[in-house]
Structures are given as structure tokens and as C-alpha cells.
Amino acid sequence: MSADLSVRIGELVLPNPVGVASGTFGYGSEYEALVELGSLGALYTKAITLEPRPGNDVPRIVETPSGLLNSIGLANPGVEAFLTDKLPALLAYPCPVIVNVAGATEAEYLAVLQRIEATLGPQASGHPDGPGIVGYEVNVSCPNVKHGGLAFGTDPAQVERLTSSLRAVTKRCLIVKLTPNVADIGSIARAAEAGGADAVSCINTLVGMAIDVGQRRPRLATVTGGLSGPAILPVGVACVYKASRAVGIPVIGLGGIMGPEDALQYLLAGASAVQVGTGTFVDPTTPARVLAGIGSWMEANSVMRVADIRGMLR
Amino acid sequence: MSADLSVRIGELVLPNPVGVASGTFGYGSEYEALVELGSLGALYTKAITLEPRPGNDVPRIVETPSGLLNSIGLANPGVEAFLTDKLPALLAYPCPVIVNVAGATEAEYLAVLQRIEATLGPQASGHPDGPGIVGYEVNVSCPNVKHGGLAFGTDPAQVERLTSSLRAVTKRCLIVKLTPNVADIGSIARAAEAGGADAVSCINTLVGMAIDVGQRRPRLATVTGGLSGPAILPVGVACVYKASRAVGIPVIGLGGIMGPEDALQYLLAGASAVQVGTGTFVDPTTPARVLAGIGSWMEANSVMRVADIRGMLR
């Protein structure tokens, strides 16, 4: 009998645990020549906001030791252009698609979701385990302009309120993506669960900064940026370990996954699924290698269902 | 005219900006054969607690991508043995020594400081720019047992109270060492300043975790540990940038410094001085190379006083 790689998140069933992370896979078409989309557990889109956003000033990226610091900003065409220009292709992909949503106010998040829901119609009944837009990932690392610019995701009360207002407008899978830039990620995960999230994903990038000492300038035009890549792997694994012990809903792990061992660390720490971000830039075969390596590990350890791995940490 | 490398922190004057970080340089004697102690800007001791502590169970260290994850715990002989066994040698060193202090309750921190102050006597008047015990660094990353185990350093109110009670018992330089595991390091730095600290240092380690997927066990006996080394460099630089803009007192930067460029990033971000930690393990010449490199950079940029670097970021 072959292993069961499927992942259940609320009502949703993903074909396998290895997705590609928001902002690192564009809208899919960019990597089509290099990555077989049909083998992805889920494709998380670049963040969508209500209005089009050009993104931050340049330079936007710089390499740090085992890390990538970026300040892309929420560069995206806005929800209307997304629906006309990107959605048709996304609906035709052979893998589940999850739309990453961002905003500067609660109202903005809500408007994006409502607009997409209005276009897609309510979710078909039964278990949606096929392709199509199967859910939303809410990026709460955005600064809340009404709360002095501190990110939504640093305050449990804001996370709970935002989650429950989004919950009210969709039956699709609702994932809240947590920021690691907090003292107690468990309390934020619990707030997302209380607000009605089907899952939480973590981690988003760590706040970081790099300076060109010759030029005496920050290397990023925005001064600080978000740190991703292998450097943050141990931080992500610790966050998943804590978040998965704080909530009953599934946790999706990401941050620094470059190969199967890294992904297995997340699954053993308590994640139900993982996402590959920066690892795809470095090697576009990473998602496929990770999936194959999880399969081999399961075989070597006589594990029949990927869902069982999270209980296997000694 | 040669450059002025001295650093002023409150009343204290350090001979140069490059110190060695707490917990990474033992009590000095361990590195005496490899590092010229007389060239150090300051030597920060391993944390001292009231009672002797054996430290955490083993294994205690594991390497991660460009990082070191440790769970040494506060392994130390306790303040009494420190005073009898370690203090005489520390007083004889040709560099300023700063004692790192830790505890599980406010009372414990206070007792350690009082005990050391009682032994040393009040500070000699005038500018203490020579060797000897010139100050304390308060490690607020320790879990507060009376507050559910969350670290002191994650709550501004606790940091302010702890700082002001320590301030009351010493005239020596008082540095509060901040944890990066918070949403807003500026607010914690302000609390330390309000409590009467002469400076803040940042960053302590990031919470991290690594799993041996073959053994299905956490690699550290304590499950999670503290991440240091080049992986955290951009996080430390961002913290110093923010903390130095939040307070008027000096900021001492550390985290991932491996060479002069890294240290200069901290100084340009707003630090008045730096510390080398993990970098000494990797290459014991790091503190000396960093100091020499800062000197060359100052010459190339016609900077006469190291204290001027912090205002030079464009």
C-alpha cells in the first residue's frame, strides 16, 4: 500500500504537504517552465491588496549570511486586475491555489476577500480536494495604519477581530499567517483560532537590516526588510513547535526550508504541512525534492500517513 | 593625530568599542593564550546568579545554517564562588570587566549585585577608564518565574522596575541587555532608560529549535535554545537601529559579528560600541581584526572619533 500524503485542513484536503510560499512563486506562470505545478500541495499567491501597489523603492533585496533580506513591499496589481488578469490561469492550474491577502486596515482585507468571493461564488459542497482557489492566507505582518503602524500580527486582540470578520465572509479555508516578531507566538495563534481560522501558517520574515559600510547607506531603500532563508530555519521550527502546542487547528510551517530534512523538522515540530519560499529561488527543484524526501523518510520509518508525523517527536 | 577610539557610557570610558560577549569568553582565562586581553574594549563575563547553577542537560549546542543554537543555561559557580575564585583574576586583567548578571526573580538579581558591590566597595571617583569591574550587564532574557516564565525582557514594566531597583544599589555602569524576541524593542529600550540604565545592549539570542529527523528528537536536551552567529546579524542591526532611535542613552550592538564590516554596520546603525560572541569561537582573532578594521575604516573615511560613526548613516 502506498503512503497517504494528503493533508486535511478544516474541510480542505491538500494532495500533499509541500506548498510554495507567498511572494516567492509569483502567480505560478513564472516558474511553470521549471516546476511541475501538478506536484505542488498548494500554491500560495503573492499578496493581493485592494488597490494596485507598485511595491517599495529599489534596491529591494540583499543577501545576508545564509539569508535573504527583502523589501519588495506588497507589489501587486490590486484585486480587480488580479481577478481579470491572474485568476483565469490560476483556476486552470493542476494544483490547489491559496490567495494571500494583505491590507493596511481591517476594511481593506475584508474588501479583498469579499471581492474574490463575489467572483468565485460560494464554495462547492463536498470535500474540495481538487485544484482551484481553495482558500485564503491572511498576511497579518502588515503594519496597521490605524494602530500606529505596528503589525496586526503582534496584537492578539487585533488578530482575533480581523480573523473573525474575514471568517464571516468566506466558507473557504482561512489560514492566518503569523509573524515571528513577537514575544509569544502561542498567544497570537490562539487568537487566530478563536477568530475562526482553519489553520495558522508560520513564519513570515524576521525584521532585519543590512548596511553598505562603504556607501554608509542601508542596503535596502526601505532601511529595514524581511529576513528569509536557511538563517531563520531554527526560528521557524521553534515557532511551529510553540504554535502547534497552543492551538488545536493545523499549523503550516515555513522558513528556510532547503531540503527534506528541513521540512521534516517542521512536521516533527508539529506542522501539518509546509511551504518552500527562498528555497525555490536557490533551487527550483526544492519543492519536488522535499516531497520525495518526505516520502522516503516515511517509508524508512514505516509511516503510512503524513498526518502522523507530527505526533512522532520523542 | 591618531584616532580617538574611546567610548563613553555614562561616567564610564572604555578604551575601545570592541568587547567580548557574555557567555562566549568564559571568565577570560580560557582565551588568555589566544587573545590579548589588553586589547579588549571590555570583557563581559558569563552570567552570574545568586546560587551556583550546573547549567542545562546535554547536548547543549548544535550548528544551524550560519548559526549556533545553544542551551548552556546559566551554568556558573554562583556569586560567592565567583567572588572568591574568579574575581581576583578579573581584577588583574588589563581590560575593563563588566559582570553579566541573571536571575529568576527580581530579588535574585538584586542580591547578586548587592553582594558584588559589598565586596568591591563603592566606585572610585573620577572617570573609571582603567581595568577592574567597571559595570554590570543585566541579562533580562531570563524567564521570570513569578510571571509565568515569560522573559523579564519582553515586558516594559518589568524591565523598568528591575532596572530601577538595580540602579539603586550601584553607581557603576548599568547596562540592560535586551532580547530580540519582542515586537517592539524600542519600547523595552525606553523602559530600561526610564529605569536609570546607562546603556542598553542588544541583541541576546533568538529563540530557535533544531530536530534530528533520524532520531526524531530535538537536538538540544532543552528542546529550544538561543540562536547566535552570522545568521542573526541583520536582526541585530535592525534592533540597534530601532533601539538607538528610541533612547538617548548609548546602545551596544552585538549579534553575528565576524569581521570589521559587521561591526561597522552596528556602529552606523547607531551603536556606540559592539561585542563579539560566536565570532570568537570561529576565529579568536575576531575581536582584534574588528578593532583594526574599524581603525582602517575611520582613517579611510577621515573620522577622528569612533563616537562620530553613529551619526554617519546616510
Add this chain to the structure above:
Amino acid sequence: MKQFEAEIISNRAVAPGWKELVLSWDKGAGQPEPGQFLSLRVSPRSDPLLRRPFAFSGMSEDGGRVSAIYQVRGPATSILAELAPGSAIDAIGPLGRGFPRPGPGELAILAAGGIGLGPVLFLAKSLAASTLVLGFREASALPRLDLPQGCVTCTDDGSSGFRGKPSEWISRNVPSGLVRLYGCGPAPMLAALAGLAAERSWASSLSAEQWMACGVGACMGCALRRSDGAGYLRACSDGPVFSADAGRPSPVDWNPRRPT
């Protein structure tokens, strides 16, 4: 576009701090054009982490080998410089949009400086006729390569050929007329070339450089400011070559100034 394990055929020094890499090429990846590039992962470790982009400097007649000329600058190029013939390297390409052919009647003027040498040499080889102008710091930086006959060399100090920048040579020696100005090199050179083309109403096709993370258009990291102010274009997939014609201004802003 394809990802494959290329074999290093040779990796020889061509000038102080400069090397020429020759790689086996998987024809299934498609035929590289001048101005396009490939991305290489120089080490399986995570420092350095990101792939690095290098422009093609040529292709063997049978299409089975490609080359790139590179400058040893930092960690990745230092590691690359040590790789021995016979070793394998993870390559993705061809990437980006290359140089367009000259329009009917357009005289092709090609200018290169620094790391722009490779793509411009490749372009020169692919054109029946062109004027090739290469800039170097000094005579000792001239590469040991078979440069096309009649190519103009410029040095900053006049130690070989014309004293000055390629843009200065072109400005003095190329008469007005139907010209397409091609260029690749450091940002100030591109700005000078763009200015010259605008002044003379020449068409231009310039290749931009920008830090890259994905190299395929997915991350928006390699953004270049649009000249019309309406946001950004991607160096890796909208470019790296951007063209301007009589009626159509350059889509990207070649002015290297940074806003404050």
C-alpha cells in the same frame, strides 16, 4: 528555459581578476541569444545562498557549449573561480530578453564596460556588421580574448587606445544618422549612453544590472524604476535589455541616482 547540471569545460583567467567560463549546454533548454543570461548556483552550502546571474558571452557553433566572462568580485565569483574543469554546476537558462536585431538600415554601435563585455562580444559575433567600442580602466585590464577585428578600445588613462569612456568615443566619432546604440556596463555608462541616444535621436538597447533573487520574474526583487513613474519593471524577465526608439522612450529610468 531549463534547469540542468552543466559541466565546466574550462575556466581560465583572461585578465587580472577576470575569467572566462565555458559550460556544456543542454540544447533542450533552448538557444541562448545575446543579452540573455543564465543563473548559476556556485555551492551547495547556504553561504553564499542565492544563484548568481551571468550573461552569455558566446555559444559554440553546434550549440553544445556556452561561455560567460566574469569578474571575481565577492564570495560567489571567488568560489566559481576555483571550480575545476570536469566539475558539475547547477545552471538555469536562457533567462531574460536579449538584444533586438538592428532595424532596417540601422547602424549597430555596441558599447561595453566592465562586466558588460561578455554580452556585447556575443552580440557583435551575431551581427554581420557593427562598430564595437570597449572600455577598460587601463591597458593591463585588456582581456586575452580574440576581440573582433577593428574593435575600438578605450581606457580611462589612455594607456591603450582612446583615452576616455566608450560614450565619449562614440559621441565624437559616430556621425548622426540611423543608429541603434547597444550597451552593457556600469550604471553611469548606461546613463551616459541613454543620454547620448536621446540627444541624437538614436534607437537604443541597453542591458540593466540589478540584484536578483529568483531570476525568472517571480519575486519582484530585481525591480527597476519605470521612466514614466508608474512603478517598476523586472530586470530579469521584462529585461535585462530595454529599448527606446524614436517614438517610444526607454521604459526604465537609466539615471542611477538614488532618492533620499
Add this chain to the structure above:
Amino acid sequence: MKQFEAEIISNRAVAPGWKELVLSWDKGAGQPEPGQFLSLRVSPRSDPLLRRPFAFSGMSEDGGRVSAIYQVRGPATSILAELAPGSAIDAIGPLGRGFPRPGPGELAILAAGGIGLGPVLFLAKSLAASTLVLGFREASALPRLDLPQGCVTCTDDGSSGFRGKPSEWISRNVPSGLVRLYGCGPAPMLAALAGLAAERSWASSLSAEQWMACGVGACMGCALRRSDGAGYLRACSDGPVFSADAGRPSPVDWNPRRPT
């Protein structure tokens, strides 16, 4: 103890997955003793990051060269295995406390397994008389080295020499009497040797392995549990060799079990 740039004199394969490194030695660092080790930084990049400890396997007569036998296991040893003779490497040593000489009348029995081979061979060379017992997985793992005459080889599968572990050979073949049992190898082997020594009331000197960060006693990272429960000792500076005598039990707990 000193930090210096050593030159790699040779770096040859001695068995599948095993190499012998020979380095120039700075005599100002002091003369290495069997059981002591050196720490190497294998790459200037930050991944792999930490220095790696390797026990000395020998020293040239003039003291100008030292050697270490190592197994290619992970990133650092893979990089080390590729370093060519003539290259420089950052070395610190000698570190730690080595094996004590046998006491008066003590018969020296030496056991090695896995990466314990190097230090035990060095010890054997330094002693006038000893019984040397080496354990390997199978015949093909035997190194191409000049092993001392009369040394006993054991293999797990019996494909060469004694079938079984060194501790088993010793237990069967060494009569009770005044013995010092020396050993270095994997944790289960050390536990077996410690048990055997206790049972026979032999003195023992065993070398421990533990992850290290500083290698000089400063970080407390390489802690080993004390046998008396009173905290920890440092493998790098209190050890790596720890001894037990008739009246004095081993200071460290050789039992590799991990608490749950």
C-alpha cells in the same frame, strides 16, 4: 596552545570515506600529546560555521608535522576532504588533556573504534609496549596505514580478524591483573570499556566526544554529565580523556543514555 595558519602537506584517502591529513606544525604551539586534539576552520564562509575538533594521530620526529585520521561525515569534513596539499588552514592546538602514561607495572591495553583510531594509534606509537585492539565494521574498512605489529583487528562481521567488538576481544583475552585500559570510539564502545574496567578493577583512561563550540573551555557547550551527579565537566578542557583508578571512579558518566 596557539592559533596559526598550517599548511596542508598531504590529504590522502586511507579507506573508503576515511582520509589522513598531514599538517605543518608550529612548534611554538607546544608539542601535542596523544589524546589531545586540534581545531580546524575548514572554510572562511559562515556555513559550515564552527571549527571542528580532530585528535592527533601522530607527529613527525622533528615535531614539524602532525597528522589526523578523519572520517568524511558532513559538511565540514566534506570540505576538508577536498583541500589540496599546499593550501593553508586555520588551526588551533594542542587542545585538551591527553592520555596519562601507564602507572608503574600497569599493562597498557588500547582499544579504538571509528574516529578513535587516530588518537589511539598515536598513543600506541608513544608507548614502549601495549596491546592494541582496533574495531571496524568489516574488512573493507581497514585503513591503508602501517598498523603496529601484532595489533589485533576486530570486525563486526568477522570478515577480518576477530568477529566482534574490541571490548569483547579484551574481555576474553586479557587476564585479570594490573591493567590500564585506554579507549576512544563511539559512545557505546566507551560504555562497554568503562563497564569492563570497573568489573575487572582496571584503571581506565577513555576519550570522550561531544559537540564543541569554542574548544578551549569558555562556552560550556561540550558538557558531559558527571558520574557523581554534581553537574558537568567540559570535554574540551577538563578532557577529552578522563581516567578512573581503583579508588577514584570516572569523573564522567560513560553511559550514553539520554534522559527523557
